[in-house]
Amino acid sequence: MERLDEALGRSSKSSIWPIAVDDPPRKLILSSPVLQVANANTVKDRFLFVFSDILVIAKPVIPDPNWDMSKPSVYERKFIVKSVASLRDLKFCADRDDSRARTSLNSGHMRHQVIRAFVHQFAKDPDMAITTLFDKSSMRVDPVALGQLLFRAVELDRTRLGEYLARRTSKVVLKAYLDCFGFRSMRIDKGLRAFLLSISIPPKASLEHLMDAFASRWYEANSDLVVYDREVAIRLVRSIVQLNEVMHGGISQNPGFTSYPKRNVIGRDFIDAFHRADPRCYAVPGEFLDKVYAAIRRERLSQARSTQGGGSTDLMISIKRPIPSRLTYRIQSEPIILRIPQPDEHLTIQLYGEGLHIDPPFLTFAKSAEASFRLMATTLGPKSVVMWRSGPHALLYSGLPLSSPVTVERAFMRNTFQVAFKNHEGQKRKYMFSVDDSVKHRSLIDTLRQQIELTSQPPQRSSIDMSSPSSLKLRRAVEATAFRVLQDALISSEDSPHVGQFPSAIDHAYATLTGSASPYGNGHLSASPSNLHRRSKSRSQVYHRHGAGKLEPDLTESDREDGFLRRDASLSQRPEEQLWTTNGLEMVCRQNSSLPHVLAYLHVEGSNGTMI
Structure with a gap:
């Protein structure tokens, strides 16, 4: 206290004291409303405050159901602080594909070389190519994975592929290959054309085996959409192939115009013949069969060109x-x-x-x-x-x-980024946030990335002497103490029930100085169920009223039942929660950053490296 009194009486011109107090080093760089993505169907309203060295995650308290958090309002914004994270320890991912992209950059060239070698060898000896590929991968031959690979490798020799898939021993591989097309809701003759164009069927192969396999997989994809069974689906595919053969002489391998049918089979004859084959076939409507007939008459069935006889390059x-x-x-x-x-x-x-x-x-x-x-x-x-x-x-x-996979997501899955850190209880947490506006999203991630890079750099000037190991330990203890004090001050008691359960800032500082186990580590605290992370059950009150969320009214019926659109009690203040205004929050965070400088100015370390 004597040192404090002395410091307060010193001239401001000869010390860093007024600088540290009047103009704290921590600055508010950016604040922005975001959505926290809890799962594929649930988002929560959140607000991020990006300071020069910390990130504050807060929950806005919405005073009115029609309040737009993204726009200025007559209401003063108020928040409940959920987390305070140090940017120095923050793990940041600007895009969900970032880590995958980094992996691809490292291994993409090697993978490309392996696939190129596989495609080249497959044209000569498919069995040897498959064995070599799985040996290099240190894996047992997986028929499902192989079928998916054969589907994606569009450079494969189509004749060799047809030979391999036509084998009876390749039944599981053929099944996986066909499932990659995505035949659901696709008319059966269109699916058949897509499959046939992907392979060249060798003369000695069993066409019936391939057609039956296709019909079975098409039926599995559409069994809940049709009223007939698998056997009728197989008979229908056989009838389509037979109609094509009667009218055009078989499945073509050569380009050219579809000529006038060799036999003038009329649509009524095709429909009657199909229905007479089996009483169950009447489950297939005549109108549908008429469309199939017209399509086959207009354009013959074709398969990929054979590569065995040479010819022009594709x-x-x-x-x-x-x-x-x-x-x-x-x-x-x-x-x-x-x-x-x-x-x-x-x-x-x-x-x-x-x-x-x-x-x-x-x-x-x-x-x-x-x-x-x-x-x-x-x-x-x-x-x-x-x-x-x-x-x-x-x-x-x-x-x-042949087919391209696409995942359809709700609007809040656009413009996302992820952060990970240890929370005030020492537990690892990972959050995904979403921003509706792409420009704001870019500004936010650029700011976060820039500030994380700045905090990772060594400080150019330190107010605490770094000449001794004890000074470095002191600096770390002071910074950890100040940060913990800030967490204690901001985070509501609901999320940080310290009474008899969590250590104080003094305990944390002492552990840092002595090198003892962290009071937030794997000790007795984590063993108690009462110390587990309590997740908020609040849901967004603004998502469906503003931006792209307005386009999803048909996805919210079940959400209404769960209170997704009702005003949630969790968004109002509870007795144990403390509300913060924007100005109040900024002031506390900035003033907190003065603590290390003030303690350094008071010379809290003695000449022998001990605390005074």
């Missing part, structure tokens, strides 16, 4: 702007652009995706070598965009992905 279809891996529910995607070497009026690319509105549903290249389409999702969850070629020149082209 023309490549390139994807100038690819299909996004994620779509936002009821938000149209950016244009997806496909390009061919030059305009071709005899090529059409058909597009399909269950639960997706595709505009347009097919692409033509009569006037331009480029064509584009957009996607808009009408349902949530994983989807597949299936693309197949049609037209007289369809077999001249290759390089088109």
